[in-house]
Amino acid sequence: MVTLAIAKQTLDDMLRRKVLLILLIVTVGMIAIGPSVSFLSPRESSSILRSLGLAMIMIGGLLITILSSIQVIPTEIERRTIYTVLSKPVQRYEFVLGKFLGGLFTVFVMIAAMGVVFLGVLWYQEKHLAAEMVKGVMLTFFQMMLLGAMAIFFSTFLTPVVNFFVTFAIFIVGNLSSVTESLTNNPNPATKIMANIIHFVLPNFGNFNIQNKLINPTVEISNENVFIMQNIVYALIYSAVLLILAILVFDKREV
Amino acid sequence: MSVATRRKLIMALAPLFLLTILIQHIMDPKIAEIHKGEHTVFSGLSNEFILGPMLGLSQAVAGLLWIRADEFFDSGDYDAILPLVRMVTWLDPHEIDVYITGAWHMSYNFTDSDQRGDRRYIPAAQKLLEEGYENNPTVYDIPFEIGWESSDKMKNYIRAEKWFRIATTLKSQDSSGHATKSAPIFVWHQLAHSLEHQGRIKEALAVWQQALAISNAKLKLNPKDFSTRNLRDTEEHNWEINLKRLYSRYTHEINFAIDRKMTKSFNPQTGQPYPDDAYIFTKGPDAGKPRPAATSNPWNCAFNCHPVFIQPKVLMPNGQFNVGNGARVTIELFDYDWHPEKLTHFTFDIDESQTIMWDQHSVINGKWGRKIDMSRDPTMYSFSRPYYWLVFYFDPRQTSPFIQDKFGWSGEGMTDKHYLWTVKSPIPGAPPDRILQKVYKISRAQVLGLEPITEKDVVPNAVFAKQEGEVFP
């Protein structure tokens, strides 16, 4: 109950932040103007509409996740609101989980809003429900969940500015999972070891990018739904690892 | 938090983390599947486009680049488009229209001042399309485009046939990209035409029959589909026209007992069945006898030309050809050391030191040839080599049916004292082609008009003919 109360308070607080609302409005606007790119062939404009829509949701989700997750704990400390919370019978792990869940709810609301607009635009343009796209939006959400857990973990011991760069850098490296994967077969042993470390230790955000499959249905992946489930399980377990680390660090942290 | 709880949490970390590694290991092969064909090379991307691919947004960046390319098309900034085509197809190897548009752009949009195409781009364009096919092996569009350009641009009907055949086995995408339906029927039409152009008429007829069967099956499902009805009628018409020509040109080859039955179909104009004796004289002194084959009448082509460089790099062919108005003679001028490019991969950089000129001139009243001015486009015609091939030729298979009617699909009735050559087809069982060709080897000095071109420059036994796999000439 305490965790949920903190999560709800965080969500309420986030949803009132102008920065996040502006971000949401801008991304939704970008998705909505997609159909104006209509000078291309139907197949091209359909694939561009899809790829740009998914990209906007990812970028919007990324900024919202990073902006909310890296600040959510440091702001409490900076504004000293954390004293009023932690001096009450609140366990520190409840605080960390509550803040994480609050950020996650925020990201969920934002991504869901963008997703609905995106599907609406596709509906308007193509007169049928592009249900496949839900998979992409859903995986973006889980990608952001993992990213949020990572940002929360770093926020327990890094300043927001440092955290921003670290999180963003790891997100980029983690997005190159198809590159690091191919490098694990590199003949050079040093490269191979490095690639294996990066590939298996850093969270692989690239796993969640199935746009290629969604935009180009001729790309075949065997057992697509199994792959999506694996991704979700990966995100959940890896987030759990990061949150446990965050709790362990925060438990010893002086605020 | 108690020490015991902390210890439990720390103990839980290791198995959980190992689990993520395991899942990653399971997922790895599929990640490779998803990103197959994508290039992760960012060099050459401008700043605003680098971040996108790094964030896993290759497709979106490809889309944005392609929108940019479209602006360049509008503004006529053609040179800027090729690098974009390269990047877009690297970032999103499934943008089929980009391969096609890019190749079309290379094959057709680079021209000299007189709208003669820059054929140095053709091998690269074909290579780009082949790369596109490798990345999209289930969709018909790109093989069809290769076939089309092979036929229309290169007049290489063997190559065209090969790719049209591939296209007929593939699927067509709907607007959302799902490849579910079979390739459209016009792929079969083009396949048939590519066979007609090789003189392989019976095979062409078989393809028209296939197309008819497909269209009729479609019509059965949906009798009110007017576009299918139109296509069906076209197929029927083409099939019959082919039969008719086959009979009028090659009556000596016809086994009337069998083939006449094939003509028992309906005339699309009148709706009446053709009379059985359509290819038998019905009036005059030969009434009742079969018509003689068009190919059995010798036709003296009297083909010749006397090329003159009237100014530096300005060629005046001065040709003769005894044929109906509208036949077209092809003129090629290219580096003596030029070999059909064996490109291993696509590149949009062409060798600017190469010179290749290709033109076609119509025969009017037995004469042909107009001024070919290559002096205004030094980047296309650098003439940096010491020697050049200068080729004049006529291939009956590339010409219109009313010309073919004079001496057959493969020039069976053509005669010429000097320049008639018989070219064997590499396809077993396909008829040989008879072409008119006069080949010169000329020097740079002659191109510049410093020395005249004489009959001594004619290379007696050189014949250029198209082979499958060659993309030029």
Added chain:
Amino acid sequence: MPAAVSIQGLTKKYLDVFNKSEITAVDNLEIDVEEGEIFGFLGRNGAGKTTTIKMLLGLIFPTSGTATVLGHPLGDTATKTQTSYLPENPYFYENMTGWDVMDFYAKLFHISEPVRSKRVKECLEDVHLDPKAWQRPLHGYSKGMLQRIGIAQALINDPKLLFLDEPTSGLDPIAHSELREIIVNVGKKGKTVFLSSHQLPDVELVCSRVAIIHQGKLLTTGTINDLTAGEKVEIRAEGKLNGALEKIKSMADIVEVNDTHIRIPSADERNVTDILDIIRSAKATIIAVMPHRRTLEEVFVDTVLKEGGI
């Protein structure tokens, strides 16, 4: 009566990374706070008051020493249900309304409806927050109103022990005195208040006992009465003293004399009888003999000056 707070040798050292030296913020502190008293915790800015409170609340961890709060060791969550804390210059979730923020804090104490709404209402009334402001977001609140919310949230769990860190700083005089009253009322309900402040007049008015710390060290502790009780007496007389004046001057530091009046502002208690005898024997009239009380401020300044050695 058991101690509400018992601090034994509490020490907090910070590592100064830049100078590679240690800073001792709280140095071997020993304080006992009795249940039911309003205890003043005095010190200049940076004396270690907030650090001490944060250690007591488990927000930071002591380098050495221990303490018990309501009988529980440090960091025990059970303590927190019975304590509350008002930080110095607190910011609350400024996008939330006064009511919502109180409701949120009540949830942290596992108080469920309908009790929760009742508690929130009571607390907001206790701090005299204008009901019209209850449904307004906090960013529209004045500093005094925010401080009332601060006190209200500290009362939400009906705590036995309140830690108030500079509750009156930065308030206008009226808000100031109202807040002081609220704290006195809290004390009247039998709650223990641990009041950290350098607003000495306030402390003097509301606290029963104080401790003064300087540079992390405890300088003195005691009841206000004990600390301010003077050992000096003021004597006033009328009449000519003549030769007796020299005698008096040898016994008191300051002696003010004009034509007919004499004033000895701070005579030592032990000498008072002697001085009075001298005055009487000189046939002068004694007008007044008054015990001299110091203000807490004087005590504070004296203590810090003398023992802190600034």
